[in-house]
Amino acid sequence: MPIANFTIYLFTMFGIYALFAMSLNLQVGYAGLVNFGQVAFFALGAYTSALLVVKAGLPIAVGIIAGMLASGFFGCLLAWPTKSLKSDYWAITTLAAGEVIRLFALNEKWLTEGPFGVMNIPQPLEGLIDKYYNIFYFIFVLIVVAVVYMLLSMLTDSPFGRNLKAIRDAEDLSKSLGKNTQKIKVQVMAIGGLVAGLAGAIFAHYMVYISPENFRPLETFLIWGMIIVGGRANNRGAILGAVVIQTFYVSTRFVGNYVPIGSDLMSAARMIVIGLLMVSFLIFRPEGLLRERKKTYPDEV
Amino acid sequence: MKKSLVFIISVTLLISSFMSFGTMANEGKPIKIGLLVPMTGTQAVFGQDMLAAAKLAVEETNEAGGVMGRPLELIVEDTETRPSPGMNAAKKLIEVNDVPILTGGFSSGVSMPIAEYAQKQGVPYLLAVPTSPDFRHVGKNILSVTVVDTFKGKAVADFAVEDSGKDEYALMFMNNAFGQKLMEATEDSLEELGAEVVTKVSYELGKVDYKAELRRLFKNDPEAVIGTWYSKEGLVTIKQAYQLGLVNPGEVPWYVAEVTTSFADALKEVPEALTGIKGLDPLEPKQLFSKKFEEKTGDKPVTAFAAQYYDAVRMIAMAMNFANSTEPEAVRKALFNIDDWYRGVSYGGDKRFDEDGMQAHAAFRKVIIEDGELVDYKVD
Amino acid sequence: MEISQIIVNSLIRGAELSLLAIGLTMVYDILGFANFAHTEFAAFGAFLGFTFNSLLGINLLLSVVLAALLTGLIGILLDLSIFEKLRARNAKTLTMMIITMGMGIAIRNISRLIWTSSTKNFPMPLLQPLKILGARITRVQLGILFIAAISMVAFHLLLHHTKFGKALRAISDNKELARASAIDSAKMVQWMWFVAYSYAVIGGTMLAIEHLLYPRLGFDIIIPVFCAAILGGIGNPYGAVLGALTLGFAENVIISLDFGPLFSLGGLFDVGSLQLSTGYKPAISFMILILVLLIKPTGILGEN
Structure with a gap:
């Protein structure tokens, strides 16, 4: 059933993008840290895991964990010079950092193979499961999404999550209440990095091949579209957004077969739609498709 | 939910x-x-x-x-x-x-x-x-x-050395899989021929300013330049090289691995800057x-x-x-059986596969650019 | 390479960036958010100018002026239809910033839809460069420097000798006070958008004339333009100019520096020549940005 394979492939990609979108959502939705370079974390996770497994021969599980750590560490590093600054600085610094990571992957051939990309990335349990490997990987991604979703929900419902929202809504106030907002920001960038790194590593082992071309700024814009449309500060929103935007993106490929419109126009048109969706959602429905759950905290009432 | x-x-x-x-x-x-x-x-x-x-x-x-x-x-x-x-x-x-x-x-x-x-x-x-x-x-x-890059790199190196007789070359290729493999192959072939590569420049695609790359290219006073571009990058490079006074094929000849690919835009927009540049073109001669x-x-x-x-x-x-x-x-x-029957229109037309399914043969047309046209060129 | 050539190249780069950075810094100063669509409008305006010039055959200068006016008007319209409403709603500056990012994506691709992704070249005669004190410079580049200088002077006059400029500075100094003293701030804000985008279009067109015009041009220069604005002290138009020039020099100097002698420790080790790979050229503005944020986030001319 080739069509079933294609559907499973699409759903696996939904899962990977959902993880990626949740990582951004934690930073933007909950903590109000505008990150325009999230693709850097995705790339770091993917490259670290792929290179450790392919070049150093480490087990895949170690590669994935190392990918998460590398990406989380990069989050801390990036947060350091900017932690005391306003969100505008975060935005431009992260945007630039995203490009620098891609340039590094492109130029340091001794380490990353440069433009050739990393080939023949091993897949988990690939010898053992043969025929239904697609389904296996899909279920694997699904489980990861579920676990990450639960962990993030626990985190955002905890006092830590409340601190995050406090920073987002009134940083000065939470500072005056004695919260160490700078430390919290660094922690959020680290956790967001961990999740994005995980998404990147899973992506690398799924695609079997990665190159700097995979990590252009376009990917960041797509996941921004996902969380704005799906709903900020709501992980279910991020997942829904990933499904909506990714479906929209792939379905234009099918539309192209039946409507005589050039691919370049089609590609421009779909990015116009994504850009306009971001603008109109923020104006007319800033909360996104799924509203942030306003939880009341009995201990604070 | x-x-x-x-x-x-x-x-x-x-x-x-x-x-x-x-x-x-x-x-x-x-x-x-x-x-x-x-x-x-x-x-x-x-x-x-x-x-x-x-x-x-x-x-x-x-x-x-x-x-x-x-x-x-x-x-x-x-x-x-x-x-x-x-x-x-x-x-x-x-x-x-x-x-x-x-x-x-x-x-x-x-x-x-x-x-x-x-x-x-x-x-x-x-x-x-x-x-x-x-x-x-x-x-x-x-x-x-x-044909794969190793073949093309050898072709352009042979052409450059045979035609110019120079010893010191500067290479400029794009930083993608194609450009880097081609640069490697060109460098290897040049060294086999006894020539030396004095500078290598890899440029990133899609940029609008290659002045820094060009200055780097000419830093070690090369005697000849070998490179390849895609059409947009080729246009920027040749425009800026010309404006920096670096295009003098009479003194420092330029050899381009794929002329039409490199200068598709430049041939239309700035033909005067290209005069005297030589290279290879894989289109059929007729x-x-x-x-x-x-x-x-x-x-x-x-x-x-x-x-x-x-x-x-x-x-x-x-x-x-x-x-x-x-x-x-x-x-x-x-x-694998069609080569006796099919005459192709690219790379000389011979479409014989080797045992790996790659092409084993290729012919290139040697050209020189004059007044924005590709003119057949013969090495004396 | 000769020092004179570095100076010339840096001046040109700085001139182009500063016209873009002025508008960015002004919007930030008055409205309090970073406009990520700023450079996209510069590229869009350059496309308009290109269309007037090469398709309709209008004189180049006139085409640029027309394009600048038109893009300025678009700026006003967008303020009326989007930002004014959000301000009335007391929307967060964060929201505004994300909106500009979405807007930027849309504008960039609208340019692609109208003009396709193939590159455009302003029909300029290709001339051999002139030699001034050992540095090579083309007539087009001289023109760019000249126009940039005139634009700066005009901007200075605008800021200090017009009602708009005085009101703008008043709003910048103290928003509450300005409101109380009956300055029509809504109108001033619209004028500000107009000036910001017009200047951006002049800068964008200069970039396009010197290099090439293509839809992603705006995105490709966003980091250097932001870097210039922050380096000079965000919110300060003179700082933006200074920042742009500094960045222009830094980019050109760092890329031509040879770090070899530095690491050979006075000839102890032979490390040959060690230069930054040109592949990292776009990363220079990022490194400078990080340095500024670490050392003096308020920039050269910024108050602490």
Whole structure:
């Protein structure tokens, strides 16, 4: 059933993008840290895991964990010079950092193979499961999404999550209440990095091949579209957004077969739609498709 | 939660309806082949050209009776010059449209994962443009209509050394899989010939300012320059080199591995800056294809890539007719038998495969640019 | 390479960037958010100018002026239809910033839809460069420097000798006070958008004339333009100019520096020549940005 394979492939990609979108959502939705370079974390996770497994021969599980750590560490590093600054600085610094990571992957051939990309990335349990490997990987991604979703929900419902929202809504106030907002920001960038790194590593082992071309700024814009449309500060929103935007993106490929419109126009048109969706959602429905759950905290009432 | 569940279900239904639509269309009469073209992204400039050539090949095939008496049809998918959409495109062609064979492609970096995937799926992929030597080892299902980079690098190095007699060369190639392999091959060949490479510059694609790269290129006073570009980068480079006073082919000759690809835009926009630059052009000498192409589309083909796409489609059609089948393995085997019958329009026209499915032969036309035209050039 | 050539190249780069950075810094100063669509409008305006010039055959200078006016008007319209409403709603500056990012994506692709992704080249005669004190410079580049200088002077006059400029500075100094003293701030804000985008279009067109015009041009220069604005002290138009020039020099100097002698420790080790790979050229503005944020986030001319 080739069509079933294609559907499973699409759903696996939904899962990977959902993880990626949740990582951004934690930073933007909950903590109000505008990150325009999230693709850097995705790339770091993917490259670290792929290179450790392919070049150093480490087990895949170690590669994935190392990918998460590398990406989380990069989050801390990036947060350091900017932690005391306003969100505008975060935005431009992260945007630039995203490009620098891609340039590094492109130029340091001794380490990353440069433009050739990393080939023949091993897949988990690939010898053992043969025929239904697609389904296996899909279920694997699904489980990861579920676990990450639960962990993030626990985190955002905890006092830590409340601190995050406090920073987002009134940083000065939470500072005056004695919260160490700078430390919290660094922690959020680290956790967001961990999740994005995980998404990147899973992506690398799924695609079997990665190159700097995979990590252009376009990917960041797509996941921004996902969380704005799906709903900020709501992980279910991020997942829904990933499904909506990714479906929209792939379905234009099918539309192209039946409507005589050039691919370049089609590609421009779909990015116009994504850009306009971001603008109109923020104006007319800033909360996104799924509203942030306003939880009341009995201990604070 | 309910809302999102309903949504996910409706999305699934939507996708499957698209797909069933796809399969229904598949049951029609024409024989389909999958064509991967970069219609958007960094190399979109070439996409239109290559697609037009592939369509020309289909038209000619159908005028000559089609494939096994049935018309040939292209299913065109955009790779966006990025690996992930490229993979989406290939997966869709193989899994949804169920094509027996893939062709097209552009950048080696985008085509490599597709090749690995096609090899696994048992679907042959006849590469029309990508030239990384690594394709040789992917598997039996990966074939190519053009020679790999090692061959091209040697050709341009031979030309440069034989023509100029210079010893110290500066190289400038793009920082992608194609450019880097070609640079490696050129450097190796130059060293074999006893010449020295004094500077190597890799430039990033899609930038508008290569002044720093050009200054670097000329830093160690090279006696000659060898390089290659894509059309936009070629235009910027030559414009800026000219303005910096660095283009004096009389003193420091320039050799370009692929003239038409490098200067497609520059030949139109700034022909005066190119005078005296020499290079290789893989189009057939008599230019029959260019004339045909121009009659059909109103324009000359921008680059030899168009001819390669044309060759690929014609070769597949012929192989299917030879095999009298569209079964992937039969088509793949038949491709090895067409070289006595098919005369190609790119790289001298000889389309013999070696045992790995790569091309073993290629002829280049040596040219010099005069008044914005490519003129045949003979080394004295 | 000769020092004079570094100076010339840096001046040109700085001139182009500063016209873009002025508008960015002004919007930030008055409205309090970073406009990520700023450079996209510069590229869009350059496309308009290209269309007037090469398709309709209008004189180049006139085309640029027309394009600048038109893009300025678009700026006003967008303020009326989007930002004014959000301000009335007391929307967060964060929201505004994300909106500009979405807007930027849309504008960039609208340019692609109208003019396709193939590159455009302003029809300029290609001339051999002139030699001034050992540095090569083309007539087009001289023109760019000249126009940039005139634009700066005009901007200075605008800021200090017009009602608009005085009101703008008043709003910048103290928003509450300005409101109380009956300055029509809504109108001033619209004028500000107009000036910001007009200047951006002049800068964008100069970039396009010197190099090439293509839809992603705006995105490709966003980091250097932001870097210039922050380096000079965000919110200060003179700082933006200073920042742009500094960045222009830094980019050109760092890329031509040879770090070899530095690491050979006075000839102890032979490390040959060690230069930054040109592949990292776009990363220079990022490194400078990080340095500024670490050392003095308020920039050269910024108050602490």
